[in-house]
Amino acid sequence: MHTLPATDIELAAWLRLSLAPGLKPAALRLLLSAFGLPEAIFDQAPEALAAIAGEAAARAALAPTGSDFDARLDAVIAWREQPGNHIVTLDDPAYPPALLTMPDPPPLLYIKGRLNLLHTRAVALVGSRSATPQGVEDAQRFARELSVAGVTVVSGLALGIDGAAHRGGLEGVGGTVAVIGTGADLVYPAAHHALARQIAVQGAILSEWPLGTPARAANFPQRNRLIAGLVSGVVIVEAAMRSGSLITARLANEMGRDIFALPGSIHAPLSRGCHRIIKQGAKLVETPDEVLEELGFARRAAPRPPPSAAHAVLSSDADSTNGRALSGATVSRPNSAPTPAPTAGASAADPATAGHPASPRPPLDPEAERLLATLGHSPTTLEILATRTEMEDAALQSHLLQLELAGQVTALPGGRFMRASHG
Template identity: 80%
Template sequence: MHTLPATDIELAAWLRLSLAPGLKPAALRLLLSAFGLPEAIFEQSPEALAGIAGEAAARAVLAPTSPEFDAQFATVIAWRELPGNHLVALDDPAYPPTLLTMPDPPPLLYIKGRLDLLHTRAIAVVGSRSATPQGVEDAERFARELSVAGVTIVSGLALGIDGAAHRGGLEGAGGTVAVIGTGADLVYPSAHHALARQIAVQGAIVSEWPLGTPARAANFPQRNRLIAGLVSGVLIVEAAMRSGSLITARLANEMGRDIFALPGSVHAPLSRGCHRMIKQGAKLVETPDEVLEELGFAKPSAAASACASPVPRDGEVRADSAPAAASAVASSAITAEGQRLLAALGHAPTTLEILATRTEMEGAVLQNTLLQLELAGRLTVLPGGRFMRASHG
């Protein structure tokens, strides 16, 4: 190790701490405030460490590194060299200041993309993976308008509401941050590869997990606490009663963040989680302006909004121009993408994820093609966000 530059020696110490099995971030924070930098922690006696953070933490710190450590360290250094990749330790000025208000900020963050987006005003937009078409539309519209107002949209890159929130966030000046539950070198779910690539260029992807960490159910609640930590408020668009978004909301509430929820029909299963949050004190919101107002974020002038309104690309149908587009699409022939999608639909109800896999279309193209086919009367949207050919299609 002695041949490494000083910054890499420091990074190796941070990596050792972040990989130490059983060392909880809260205990690590106590040790750092007592002894300063990671290298100093490794120089302490077991008694000194135990006196500050308890015996379990002392054992975790002083446990020998695993045989794979050198290889892991080399992988991390190689990953950091790739354009757009950053490793940010707890003592780095680039570390997101809002996370420092958490009791257990991660010691090391793996970030792809724009570091500046972790120092901006931000709102989380989260919700169900099996969102309804209306929920997807609402999430994208709220995210777009909040982003146009200069607010960064934070979400978890999951299917459904999260994906829609990221797509909306990318359309405004605020941009978007995806907090993921895998290593920063992996994309989960695979249907979001194209979206993740776009976020890595125009926004930021953040992970606290070591490179190569696969998607594990246990990682996602911890990912949710990071989403909550990065933002001033959390907006829940659609959520069932037992939903990960409600965990995010609860964690955010414990950190003193504001919780907002979109109401829906009393008959809709995905409104029940939102209604429950409203009963427990979340603010019922109907427009993006209400969210901005509650958080004290200034709205942009009408002129700025008009300039920021993105121009649809060729062949795209903007959801807000749907009625006008409906007649145009209905009267025109189905596009090549439409034909491909109809072929992929088969004759059984199919989810968005399956369609994305079968067609290999990028998220935005897939959504727009689905919308075109729906407006042309060629497919039907079923409850639970599944799609089926219209009986005459």
């Protein structure tokens, strides 16, 4: 190996252990507890290591490095030298203290962004990749309120609920941490490139995977274990019966973390996972305050900044760079004139004719289909639907009536609407 300064020699030893095939973090922790730093492990006889962690761990720890090890070490050192990048080893004071309570903390963490966010009060918000518009709104609102209260929001950078959780977390002082299942030099999914850049500046991105590791299905349950380890509690917003979020909840429960779930309609597939874990003992929550209270996190004394001050700057920056459009919702600009909705014929724009459709079961036009797609199984107000679709009132009312007559939508008291249970 080429000559290296002392700190890089230590990093080389940590990297060698973290890359050793078949050396599990729990076994490595036993060896480190017995012998101290990695260099000391390499000085031991195989029998000494085997007596502490078993023969398989001894073989793995003392296995010679691969021919590409020097190149990989150079890449890690170069990555660490880039602004905002950190490599934190298990013996480093910067190592997240919450992860040290796990039985198998990773030996090496690759972190982009603010290290201090890994030493704060934190709550995970996770859920379905194929979230409903209502789920996305709920996740972003819960995350925003938790972050405003000074709590760091942790999630996994996936599409759907995770992305909404990160965007909400960026809107408050608590910030957000993305725990990813690839190398820290990659972004997955590609649609979250802009969001990841913003998190790397205003929050933190954390990975235990070697640089260059692509997205593999097997990595994500392991990623979920780190999400669970970093936090005091996990909030599940939407989850199907076989959801990765339920793996996170199970792992968190095993580590003694609190589990919360938002309930939903009995007809909604993405409520079933939430209802299942509520039956198994998760706490049903309807507001962010319930999460804060249950975890004993007092709200910060500082009031929320007024919209005209820093909060507006942060929100507008967040929305203008990558904003809510990434979640699938359209960005509405409160100070501009409403965007005219594409008309589906004169009757759509004319309130006088809106109440008298030509036939009792008209075929659905594309705009009505688009409106139906934004409706979840939870009661939704006209205001929320107008924001989601950017339709003018007359067009919105007309399409809602069309959907109601087609049996796709149910009108509820109080001017609320929801998707019909069979629709």
